[in-house]
Every structure is written in C-alpha cells, then in structure tokens.
Amino acid sequence: MALPKLQIALDNGVLSEALASISQVGDEVDVIEAGTILCLAEGMEAVRCLRALYPEKTILADTKCADAGGTVAKNCADAGANWMTVICCATIPTMQAALKEVQDLQVELYGDWTFELAAEWKQAGLTQVVYHQSRDALLAGETWGEKDLAKIRRLVEMGFKVSVTGGLEVETLPLFAGIDVFTFIAGRGIRDAADPRQAARKFKAEIARIWG
Amino acid sequence: MALPKLQIALDNGVLSEALASISQVGDEVDVIEAGTILCLAEGMEAVRCLRALYPEKTILADTKCADAGGTVAKNCADAGANWMTVICCATIPTMQAALKEVQDLQVELYGDWTFELAAEWKQAGLTQVVYHQSRDALLAGETWGEKDLAKIRRLVEMGFKVSVTGGLEVETLPLFAGIDVFTFIAGRGIRDAADPRQAARKFKAEIARIWG
Numbered sequence: 001m002a003l004p005k006l007q008i009a010l011d012n013g014v015l016s017e018a019l020a021s022i023s024q025v026g027d028e029v030d031v032i033e034a035g036t037i038l039c040l041a042e043g044m045e046a047v048r049c050l051r052a053l054y055p056e057k058t059i060l061a062d063t064k065c066a067d068a069g070g071t072v073a074k075n076c077a078d079a080g081a082n083w084m085t086v087i088c089c090a091t092i093p094t095m096q097a098a099l100k101e102v103q104d105l106q107v108e109l110y111g112d113w114t115f116e117l118a119a120e121w122k123q124a125g126l127t128q129v130v131y132h133q134s135r136d137a138l139l140a141g142e143t144w145g146e147k148d149l150a151k152i153r154r155l156v157e158m159g160f161k162v163s164v165t166g167g168l169e170v171e172t173l174p175l176f177a178g179i180d181v182f183t184f185i186a187g188r189g190i191r192d193a194a195d196p197r198q199a200a201r202k203f204k205a206e207i208a209r210i211w212g
Numbered sequence: 213m214a215l216p217k218l219q220i221a222l223d224n225g226v227l228s229e230a231l232a233s234i235s236q237v238g239d240e241v242d243v244i245e246a247g248t249i250l251c252l253a254e255g256m257e258a259v260r261c262l263r264a265l266y267p268e269k270t271i272l273a274d275t276k277c278a279d280a281g282g283t284v285a286k287n288c289a290d291a292g293a294n295w296m297t298v299i300c301c302a303t304i305p306t307m308q309a310a311l312k313e314v315q316d317l318q319v320e321l322y323g324d325w326t327f328e329l330a331a332e333w334k335q336a337g338l339t340q341v342v343y344h345q346s347r348d349a350l351l352a353g354e355t356w357g358e359k360d361l362a363k364i365r366r367l368v369e370m371g372f373k374v375s376v377t378g379g380l381e382v383e384t385l386p387l388f389a390g391i392d393v394f395t396f397i398a399g400r401g402i403r404d405a406a407d408p409r410q411a412a413r414k415f416k417a418e419i420a421r422i423w424g
Contacts (some may be wrong), residue, residue, distance in 0.1 A: 010282065013287055037379070040275050041287050043255030064278045066299050066322050067344070068223065075225055076251050087278050089301040089323030093352040110278050110302030112329070140305040168299050 001180050003211050006203050007163065009187035015042040015049060021191045025053050028115060028200035031183060032080070033060040044079035044138075053079025059061075064108050073182045073194060077102050083087045085130065088113040092124050096148065106130050108150030111125035115154065128182065131156055133166025133206065144175055156180050172204045177210050213392050215423050218415050219272065221399035222345045223247030227254045227261060232403050233403045238266050238414035243395060244291070245272040256291035263292025270294045276320050281310030291325050296341065299408065300325040304336050311337060318375065327366065334370060340394065341367055345378025355379075356387055368392050382414045389422050 008029045012018040026032060032054055034046045039061060045132050047061050062082040065072045070084060076084045088110055099105045106128040107121055118129070131152050133142060143154045144166075146189050155162045157177060164176065165185035173184065186203060193199035219239045226232040230250050238244060243343045244266055253275060259273050273293040277284045279299060279421045294315045297387075298307050300322060311317045318340040319333055332339070343364050345354060367374045368391060376388065377397035385396065398415060405411035 011283075013283065017412070026388065036278070037280055037283055037287070039255075040251050040277075040284060041255050043251075043253050043257070045255070065252075066248070066276045066320065068249055068279075071223075071225065071249050072252060075249070087276070087299055087301060087322075089299060089325070097351075108278065110299075111303065112324075112326075113301070114324075117324070139309075176256070 004181040005030035005183040007031035007185040009033045022197040025200040047079035069094035073098035073101035216393040217395040218244035219243035221245045223249045226302040237412040259291035283308035285310035285313035357395040
C-alpha cells in the first residue's frame with residue numbers, strides 16, 4: 001500500500017490570503033489545491049500565482065466542472081494546473097472532453113451518485129475520485145462513519161485512486177487505516193492551525209505512522 | 213402566461229471579450245449571466261464589472277456551486293450578483309446556505325436528477341430550476357425533444373420557475389410553445405451572431421409572438 005499523499009485545499013476567498021497560507025505549508029504538502037471558493041473568487045490568476053511560486057508541485061484546480069469540460073480544462077491547464085475536478089453529475093462527454101486537456105481528472109462525489117455511474121466513469125477512462133463529507137453537511141452535524149468507509153473501500157476495489165476530504169483532522173486519519181487512500185485533502189485543519197507548518201507535518205507523520 | 217425573459221450567457225474565457233459581447237446586447241436582455249467559464253477564468257471581478265456597467269439589470273453568477281454554498285453565495289452577492297446557480301447534486305444544506313445570501317437561487321439540472329429530489333428542493337424553499345441540454349451533450353449530437361418538454365412541463369406543474377438552455381436558436385423557440393418557460397438562456401446563439409443586437413431582438417420578437 002503506497003503512502004497516501006497530503007493535499008492542502010486553499011479555500012480562501014482572497015488570493016493574497018491563499019498565498020499567505022501556502023507560503024507556510026507549500027513545501028510540506030504533495031498537492032496544492034486552488035479550492036472552488038478561490039477559483040470562483042479570483043479566477044485562474046490564482047492557479048497562475050500558485051504555479052509561479054511552486055513550479056515543481058502538483059497543482060489541482062478544484063473547479064467542480066459540470067459542463068463545457070474541454071474549455072474549462074484547457075483554461076486550467078493553460079494557467080498551470082496539472083489536475084482538475086469535475087462534479088459527479090456531469091455527463092460522460094463533459095468528463096471525457098476535460099480529460100483530454102489536463103494531466104488527470106478527479107470526479108467529485110456529491111449527492112446521489114451510484115456505483116453503476118462510477119463503473120461508467122471507469123470505462124470512460126477516469127481514474128480518480130474524491131470522496132467527500134460536504135462542508136455544509138459537516139456544518140449540519142454529519143461525521144465520518146462506517147457507511148463512508150465501506151463506500152471508499154468499494155471504490156478502491158473498483159480500481160479508483162480515492163482521495164478523501166471533509167473536516168479531516170490528524171485525529172481522523174486512523175479511521176482510514178487499512179484502506180488504500182490516494183490522498184488526504186485537508187483545508188482548515190491545516191490553514192487555521194496556530195502553526196500551519198507544524199500541522200502539515202503532523203498530518204504527514206501520522207500518515208507515515210499508519211501507512212508506512 | 214407571462215412573457216418568458218431573455219438571458220444572455222457570457223461564457224467567454226476573457227473578461228474583455230465578455231464586455232465586448234455585453235456592450236452590444238446588454239440593453240436588450242432581461243438577465244445578464246456571468247457564465248461558469250467566465251467566473252472560473254476571471255473570478256468575481258467579472259461580476260463586479262457587469263454590475264458596474266449595468267446597475268439596474270438582474271445579474272446571475274453561474275457558479276454551479278456544489279459545496280460551501282454560503283461562502284460562494286456571499287462572494288457572489290458582494291460582487292453584485294442578484295442570483296446564482298447551484299448544481300443539482302449539491303446537498304440541501306448547501307442550497308439552503310446559498311439561498312440565505314443571494315436574492316434567488318437556480319438549481320442546474322444535470323445528470324440523473326429525479327423528481328423526488330426536485331420535490332425536496334421545493335420543500336427547502338427553492339423556486340427556480342434550469343433545464344439543460346449540456347454543452348458537451350449537444351456536441352455529442354443530442355437535441356431537444358419531447359422527453360425534454362415533458363420534464364419541463366412537469367417541473368412547471370410542480371411550481372418551479374423553469375429556465376431553459378442549451379444550443380437555443382430563434383428557430384428552437386416554437387418547440388416550447390404552450391409551456392410557461394420563465395427564461396430562455398442563449399449564449400453563442402446571440403454572442404456569435406453576425407449582429408448580436410439584432411439576434412437578441414429576434415429572440416425577443418419571437419418570444420413576444422409565441423407567448424404574447
């Protein structure tokens with residue numbers, strides 16, 4: 001089982017705040033995500049700035065693209081993103097059009113997606129999915145549980161690289177022990193820590209402890 | 213039956229091109245949409261510029277928001293948008309959080325949404341939906357047909373204000389005769405016309421002819 005990667009989600013509403021966050025942890029993480037909030041607030045300039053500062057890192061544009069996949073993906077790639085996200089209710093043609101323009105594509109799992117649909121994504125050439133606790137669902141009191149872990153295991157068994165996100169803390173990681181998680185995506189769990197660099201290192205250390 | 217509105221979708225990838233488009237037709241249309249492509253490319257600056265140029269018009273930010281509804285909606289409202297969109301696979305808490313921040317919210321219908329789900333949106337206070345032919349589906353050869361019209365009629369019967377979009381031309385409008393469409397959303401059918409202002413006027417005239 002490979003060591004899961006650590007991804008920082010920059011869901012800041014202002015570019016300068018995203019840069020303040022990343023300047024503290026950019027060297028510690030494996031994947032830098034321009035979050036949906038940031039992309040919608042600042043546009044692809046946010047991705048261009050992240051690429052300028054971190055020429056060697058994997059950068060993900062979390063567009064949650066639902067349509068016009070080719071155009072959105074080309075704009076992301078032109079700005080310097082390696083990967084982008086599409087929403088699970090996008091059509092297969094949208095996903096395929098996007099996949100042509102970026103190095104890799106992640107399907108974001110929200111709402112009532114099905115494993116039948118996931119099989120279609122697999123057949124269409126998609127390799128990555130992101131399993132979520134929605135930010136708003138978390139606010140409404142939902143938490144990680146066995147029902148989530150069972151779905152994640154099944155997606156891994158289908159051959160997907162599965163990233164996991166939503167209210168993740170260092171203390172949440174042991175829940176996923178024994179599951180071949182591709183990437184843990186943390187946002188405020190790192191950004192809002194008193195010492196974000198230290199928080200990122202704690203995530204990495206706990207990942208190494210459990211999966212190493 | 214009220215006269216359907218006309219909405220222009222600015223799906224340009226560059227702000228200056230969106231402004232070039234809207235400068236020709238802004239006075240002719242009822243709703244100005246900062247398209248997803250434009251929002252992701254240029255951020256909320258696109259909405260701020262449209263609001264600066266058209267202080268009296270209804271402006272829609274087509275974010276197709278899937279999560280963090282409250283934050284995304286507040287950013288849209290702060291930039292000057294009246295309405296924004298959420299994707300149909302967003303959770304109800306996401307939709308409700310967004311609805312608190314903007315004047316109105318549209319649910320974008322993509323993929324395998326169900327009428328059961330639509331009933332939940334209604335109960336949650338949502339009043340607007342957007343019925344689509346996906347841009348990529350159109351590219352893959354799909355067209356408007358009776359199956360679309362039946363679904364639109366049913367959504368109208370449920371009490372939704374239903375906007376319609378996807379490859380619309382003036383010649384497509386008679387298909388919808390007899391249906392209480394809230395808004396027709398046209399993009400390239402107006403923007404890419406030899407004379408966009410004339411094209412917008414033709415849409416308005418045909419709407420008046422059929423629904424007047």
